[in-house]
Amino acid sequence: MSRIVLYPLFNRIWHWTQALLILLLALTGFEVRGTFRLFGYLRAVNLHHTFAVALVVLILFAIFWHVTTGEWRQYIPTRAFLREMVAFYLTGIFKNAPHPVRKERTAKLNPLQRLAYLGFKVLIIPVQVSTGALYFFYPNLSASGWPPSSLWFIAVLHVLGAFGLLAFLVGHVYLTTTGHRPLSNLKAMLVGYEEVHEEAAASASEEPSA
Amino acid sequence: MSALLPFPSRQLRQALTGLIVCSLLPLMAQQTAPAGHGSYTKLRAERGQSATADHSKFKVLQGPFKDGDGSAVTRACLSCHTKAAAQVMATKHWNWRPSDKKLEGYGKSTHLVNNFCISTIGGNQEACARCHAGYGMKDSGFDYTKAENVDCLVCHDTTGDYEKIKGGYPNPAVPLADIAQKVGRPGNQNCGVCHFFGGGADATKHGDLDDTILKAPRAVDVHLSKQGAGMACTDCHLSQAHEIAGPGYIEAADRREQPRFPGEPMSRMSCAACHTASPHASFVLNRHYRKVACQTCHIPAFARGGLASNLSWTWSTAGKLKEGRPYEERDAQGLETYNTIHGDMVWAKDVKPEYVWYDGHMAFTRLTDTISPARPVVLNPLQGSYADPEAKIWPFKRHDGDQPFDPVLNRFIAPWTAGPKGSGAYWGDYDWDRAIRLGMEKAGLPWSGKYDFVKTQMWWPITHMVAPKTQALACTECHSRQGRLDRVAGFYLPGRDRGAGVDFLGWSAVLLTFCAVAVHGAFRFLSSRS
Amino acid sequence: MRNTLGFLTILALAAAPLAAEGGSDIKGKYIFKKTCKTCHAAGASAKEVTPLSKTQAQWKAYFAAAKHNGGKEPLGKLLKPEQVKDVQAFLVNHASDSPQPETCGG
Numbered sequence: 022m023s024r025i026v027l028y029p030l031f032n033r034i035w036h037w038t039q040a041l042l043i044l045l046l047a048l049t050g051f052e053v054r055g056t057f058r059l060f061g062y063l064r065a066v067n068l069h070h071t072f073a074v075a076l077v078v079l080i081l082f083a084i085f086w087h088v089t090t091g092e093w094r095q096y097i098p099t100r101a102f103l104r105e106m107v108a109f110y111l112t113g114i115f116k117n118a119p120h121p122v123r124k125e126r127t128a129k130l131n132p133l134q135r136l137a138y139l140g141f142k143v144l145i146i147p148v149q150v151s152t153g154a155l156y157f158f159y160p161n162l163s164a165s166g167w168p169p170s171s172l173w174f175i176a177v178l179h180v181l182g183a184f185g186l187l188a189f190l191v192g193h194v195y196l197t198t199t200g201h202r203p204l205s206n207l208k209a210m211l212v213g214y215e216e217v218h219e220e221a222a223a224s225a226s227e228e229p230s231a
Numbered sequence: 232m233s234a235l236l237p238f239p240s241r242q243l244r245q246a247l248t249g250l251i252v253c254s255l256l257p258l259m260a261q262q263t264a265p266a267g268h269g270s271y272t273k274l275r276a277e278r279g280q281s282a283t284a285d286h287s288k289f290k291v292l293q294g295p296f297k298d299g300d301g302s303a304v305t306r307a308c309l310s311c312h313t314k315a316a317a318q319v320m321a322t323k324h325w326n327w328r329p330s331d332k333k334l335e336g337y338g339k340s341t342h343l344v345n346n347f348c349i350s351t352i353g354g355n356q357e358a359c360a361r362c363h364a365g366y367g368m369k370d371s372g373f374d375y376t377k378a379e380n381v382d383c384l385v386c387h388d389t390t391g392d393y394e395k396i397k398g399g400y401p402n403p404a405v406p407l408a409d410i411a412q413k414v415g416r417p418g419n420q421n422c423g424v425c426h427f428f429g430g431g432a433d434a435t436k437h438g439d440l441d442d443t444i445l446k447a448p449r450a451v452d453v454h455l456s457k458q459g460a461g462m463a464c465t466d467c468h469l470s471q472a473h474e475i476a477g478p479g480y481i482e483a484a485d486r487r488e489q490p491r492f493p494g495e496p497m498s499r500m501s502c503a504a505c506h507t508a509s510p511h512a513s514f515v516l517n518r519h520y521r522k523v524a525c526q527t528c529h530i531p532a533f534a535r536g537g538l539a540s541n542l543s544w545t546w547s548t549a550g551k552l553k554e555g556r557p558y559e560e561r562d563a564q565g566l567e568t569y570n571t572i573h574g575d576m577v578w579a580k581d582v583k584p585e586y587v588w589y590d591g592h593m594a595f596t597r598l599t600d601t602i603s604p605a606r607p608v609v610l611n612p613l614q615g616s617y618a619d620p621e622a623k624i625w626p627f628k629r630h631d632g633d634q635p636f637d638p639v640l641n642r643f644i645a646p647w648t649a650g651p652k653g654s655g656a657y658w659g660d661y662d663w664d665r666a667i668r669l670g671m672e673k674a675g676l677p678w679s680g681k682y683d684f685v686k687t688q689m690w691w692p693i694t695h696m697v698a699p700k701t702q703a704l705a706c707t708e709c710h711s712r713q714g715r716l717d718r719v720a721g722f723y724l725p726g727r728d729r730g731a732g733v734d735f736l737g738w739s740a741v742l743l744t745f746c747a748v749a750v751h752g753a754f755r756f757l758s759s760r761s
Numbered sequence: 762m763r764n765t766l767g768f769l770t771i772l773a774l775a776a777a778p779l780a781a782e783g784g785s786d787i788k789g790k791y792i793f794k795k796t797c798k799t800c801h802a803a804g805a806s807a808k809e810v811t812p813l814s815k816t817q818a819q820w821k822a823y824f825a826a827a828k829h830n831g832g833k834e835p836l837g838k839l840l841k842p843e844q845v846k847d848v849q850a851f852l853v854n855h856a857s858d859s860p861q862p863e864t865c866g867g
Contacts, residue, residue, distance in 0.1 A: 055711055055726040062706035062726070066515055070250060110751075115758035160518050161246050169617050172723040177730040184737030188744040195748035199755075298788075392795065396787055404788035404795075404847065 024214045027129045032092075033213055035083045042076045043186060050183055073153050080146065095130050096139045103132040114199060124215065137189075145185050152179040249514030272461030287412035294408025301366045301401045302379040304411050309378060316378035318473040324364045326375060327351075342597035342676075344643045346610055346632045346689035347430040347544060350598060353645030353670025354656065360399035362425040368399050371673065386421045387414040395424075419445055419455060422464040434538035438582070438628035439695040443536030451536050452696045459699075467500050476500055478591070502526075522722075524589075524623040526694050528704040532581045533628055533693045539566050539578035544632040547684035549574035550661035557661070572648075572658045577631075584626030584693050586719050590615035593690070598676055601641050607631075607686035617721035624719055628691040635663060639679030646670040784843070789851030792844050812855035820856050824849045 028036070049069040052059050060068060087093040105121035110133075113121070122131040130138065155162065155175045162171070200206035200215075209215040286292055291307040309316055319325050328338025336342035339351050339359070351359040352371060360368035365380045367373065374380060384393050384401065388410050394402040401407060423442060430436030434443075444452055449459040454467075468476050477500070502510075502525040509517040510525075519528075534540040550571060552558070557571030566578040592614040602608050615622030635644045646663065647670035650656025657666035663682060671678040709716040710726030717727070801810035807830075815823065824845070829836045836845045855861055 053710075053725055054729070055707075058707075062710055063513065063515065066706075067513070070515075074250065115754050117759070157250060158243075158246055160521060161243060164521065164620075169722040173728070173730060176723055176725065176728070177733055180730065180733055181737060184740055187737075188740045191741060191744045192748060195752065198752070394791055402787060402791045403785060404791035404844075 024216060025124065026126055026214045027124055027209055028213045030213065031086055033210060035079065035086065036210060038079055039076065039083075042072050042079065043190070046072045046076065047183060047187060054180065070157065073150075073157075077150060080150070095128065096135055096142065098135050098139060099132050101132065106131050106133045110199070120201070137193075141189060145182055145189065148178060149182040149186070152176075152182065245509075245514075249518070271463065271466060272457060275461075275463065282415075286414050289412075292408065292411040294411070296407040296411070298407075299401050299403035299405070301382055301384065301407070304407050305366075305379050305381050305383055307411065308383045308414075315383070315473065316381045319364065319381045319383075320375065320378070321472070322364075322474045323477075324473075324475065325381070327363065336597040336599055337595050342599050344596050344598055344610055344634070344645075346630050346634070346687055347436055347541070348648060349546075349634060349643075350645035350670075350674070352598075352674040353666075354647035354673035355649045357397045358649035361395045361397060362428070363399045366399050371675075384410055384414070385424065386417045388421065389413050389415040389418065391420055393424075417463075417465055419464050422468075430541060434534060434536070435541045436691070437695075438533035438540040438584075438691055439530065439693045441534070441536055441538045441540070443538055444696070447536055447696075450699055450702070453699050454697055455695075467504075522617070522623055524625045526692075526697070527586060527624050527626050529697050529700070530584070530626055530693050530695075531698055531702055531704055531708075532583055533626070533696065534580040534582055535696050535698070537580065539564075539580040540582065540628065541576060542579055542582070542628070542630060543575070543577035544573060544630070545575040546635060547574060547633045549657070550663070552661070571661065582628070583715065585629045585690075586624050586716055587613050587627050587690065588615035588617060588619065588622045588719065588721070589613045589625040589627075589692070590619050590622035596643065598643050598645055598674065600643075602636065602643065602685070604636060604638065604641060604683070604685040607688050608634075610687055610689045613690055624716065626693040628693055630689040630691060632687050632689075633684040634687045635667060635682045636685045637679050638681050638683045640677065642676075644671065644678065644682060645674045645676065647673060784846030784848070784850030786847075786850045786854045788844075789847035789849070792840065793848050793851055796839060796844075797848065812852045812859070813857045815852070815856055816858045817853050817856040820849065820852045 046069060048059060049065040049072065051057065052062065052065040053069060059065065102122050109118060109121050112118075120131075124131075152175050156172070156179055159167070159172050159175065163169070197206040197210075198204070200209075205215065289307075289311070291310050292304075296303045305316070321330070323329070323338075326338070327340035328334075339345075340356075341352065342350075344350055348355065348359070354370065356371065356373065357369045360373075364382045364385055365373070366382055367380055382395070382399060384407075385395060390410055390413050393405055393410050396402050423440075423445060426437070426440050427433055427442045427444070428435070429440070434441035444455050447456045449456045453459040454462045455464070465475070470476065503520075506525070508520050511517050548569070551569075552571060559570040560568050562568050567573075567576050569575055593611045594614070596602065596608065596610045613627075635646060636642065637644055644667050646657050646666040647655065648657045648666065650659050652659040654660070655662070655665040655669045657663065660666070667678060667682055668680075704715070707726065708714055710724065712727060714727055716724060797810065799805065800807040803809045812820075827835060827837075829839075836848075840848065853859070
């Protein structure tokens with residue numbers, strides 16, 4: 022057994038802060054939509070704005086981190102082991118087969134994770150941030166001639182994005198339990214490192230680079 | 232992105248500031264108390280002491296005046312205030328019609344139709360003149376150029392003892408000399424003797440104006456209540472040369488957003504004139520200003536003073552007799568449900584207003600206009616829509632009813648209503664044929680000889696009786712399904728509108744994901760045990 | 762008590778047989794409101810009174826007897842003689858069994 026550091030401190034702070042903000046944005050956002058009552062409408066609206074600004078600030082920090090540390094490379098999609106990963110989730114996992122991809126510091130994400138998180142970063146988050154901004158500035162846009170129907174499109178896109186995030190969250194939380202023990206992935210995301218078996222570590226040298 | 236460029240920079244700056252403020256201070260974003268301003272009651276008392284003339288010292292006002300001879304008092308007033316009558320005679324209060332010739336026929340002294348007493352000109356002038364600022368209006372022959380016909384006292388009586396009867400004359404029992412010696416600036420009572428009683432009795436017509444305002448607690452009217460700001464009607468309805476600011480027929484309500492400056496023409500009749508266009512601590516609330524009238528949130532209901540306002544007046548059922556006599560019926564609350572002289576009526580207090588896009592312009596219907604009786608006729612169609620940059624969502628009292636009309640000419644009819652038994656007036660003899668024939672003769676208008684009734688509707692803007700801010704509407708009164716703005720169309724309202732199928736699509740996606748992981752997890756669990 | 766469209770009723774029936782021994786119905790209404798109602802109103806010091814409180818005959822009998830407040834406070838002390846006649850005219854003309862029964866506004 023040895024320890025492999027997967028998630029440096031900033032990575033963990035960013036991840037958990039982002040998770041918390043997205044949850045709070047979902048709570049306040051769905052209250053504004055009228056799905057339930059929790060904070061009170063005006064407070065929900067104001068909190069939603071607050072969390073949105075906080076999330077944007079966090080994203081800016083995260084972009085800076087990804088660029089300066091080169092961590093962005095971890096999200097470059099690869100087809101290597103993609104089929105094996107799909108096969109693992111569809112059959113191997115039920116037969117106690119070994120995980121086809123070994124995590125290491127410079128390649129902490131398996132090919133499926135790369136795709137999912139890249140989609141999250143370049144699709145869902147930008148859609149949410151931009152439609153959110155358009156939503157907030159809509160009175161100004163409306164004053165400068167945007168038609169009333171444009172808010173309908175903005176709002177619908179924003180809500181679809183929110184549902185997308187919710188679905189993502191469900192899958193994401195479940196998949197954390199697919200490590201070698203149900204809670205080992207979660208623990209890694211909290212403490213930053215993971216216990217790795219020696220033989221797994223040895224076979225890792227065969228993994229092709231992306 | 233090019234659409235972003237034409238942003239007015241000030242607006243954008245405000246929005247950005249707002250985004251920052253409301254992101255930093257979410258918990259303080261509920262309204263905070265505004266800085267209090269002095270009681271207008273006190274200000275007015277001080278201003279009163281600054282008067283330089285004691286009218287009781289003037290010999291010309293000593294009287295005695297002959298009982299009911301208002302004109303004698305007017306002559307006495309004019310002996311000093313030489314230009315006053317000329318000023319009054321140029322006003323709406325005197326002419327009951329717009330001075331603009333292009334607006335011929337719009338005014339209660341001419342062809343305007345309303346949903347209550349229908350029209351003055353079918354011979355009802357003498358009765359209606361109780362609320363005319365003049366003496367001697369008995370028929371269409373009233374002399375609008377005779378200075379001594381001007382009624383000074385109805386607006387300038389400070390004793391509350393002045394009272395007018397038919398023809399606009401003072402009640403002969405009124406102590407004219409005493410009142411004349413105590414004249415002063417108009418108070419709420421002076422405006423109220425007519426404007427509280429529009430439609431024939433207290434609270435009937437407007438819904439937001441009635442006699443209870445004079446003694447209202449702050450909860451009923453923060454502005455006019457003595458425990459509130461203690462303001463007078465004339466603090467907002469400023470006057471210039473006796474013309475009092477107010478939206479007349481056709482002329483738009485004042486929606487000017489900025490305060491007026493000294494020397495500018497009258498009117499302080501927009502909330503923003505005192506409260507500014509951004510009166511809330513919350514940026515989000517302030518943003519509503521562009522599309523939502525202040526009244527919409529701050530007047531949660533009309534007829535809040537304890538008196539019921541009339542919501543419906545059905546002329547077609549008038550005229551029923553019991554044992555040959557007119558009668559009235561009242562409900563458990565004492566509200567009139569039927570009266571032989573009016574027909575079926577509906578009254579209510581604390582009524583939720585209806586909300587409509589309104590840009591300050593409304594059209595009116597005249598006796599000379601052609602109507603299409605197939606559908607209810609809206610007597611004063613409102614102008615405005617979401618796309619109209621001048622329009623906001625305003626609260627209104629909707630008044631329903633029906634009116635006699637000429638089914639051959641397709642025009643409304645001016646019946647003679649107010650008159651004694653045997654005269655042919657409707658309230659004397661309950662005979663529409665005769666009342667209409669005589670009324671149309673008096674009005675000088677053609678009538679085919681046939682009449683029928685058509686459903687009508689009238690819209691009354693609600694703007695007085697502003698509630699304390701603690702009673703302002705909660706967000707979810709409108710931002711919810713089946714809320715107050717349920718039927719206000721033309722825009723997307725968060726909390727009310729969803730987008731068809733979006734919820735279904737979204738929740739399906741979430742649920743499917745959940746099912747997929749549940750099945751996957753179950754298989755994992757089962758396989759790990761085997 | 763609210764008097765719905767009351768004054769219109771009065772105007773509508775303006776034929777108003779002016780009456781009772783030369784008093785003025787219109788003046789009487791004013792005096793009744795200004796003087797009598799200060800005590801004879803709901804919540805005031807004396808029993809609420811409206812023209813409907815009595816029939817025409819009862820009002821006539823009341824004024825003939827002249828025993829206001831049990832005789833302790835004759836109407837002549839509160840009003841001039843012609844004002845008493847005006848009030849009588851108003852009350853009789855609008856009594857409960859009159860052709861134009863009438864409460865008095867407010």
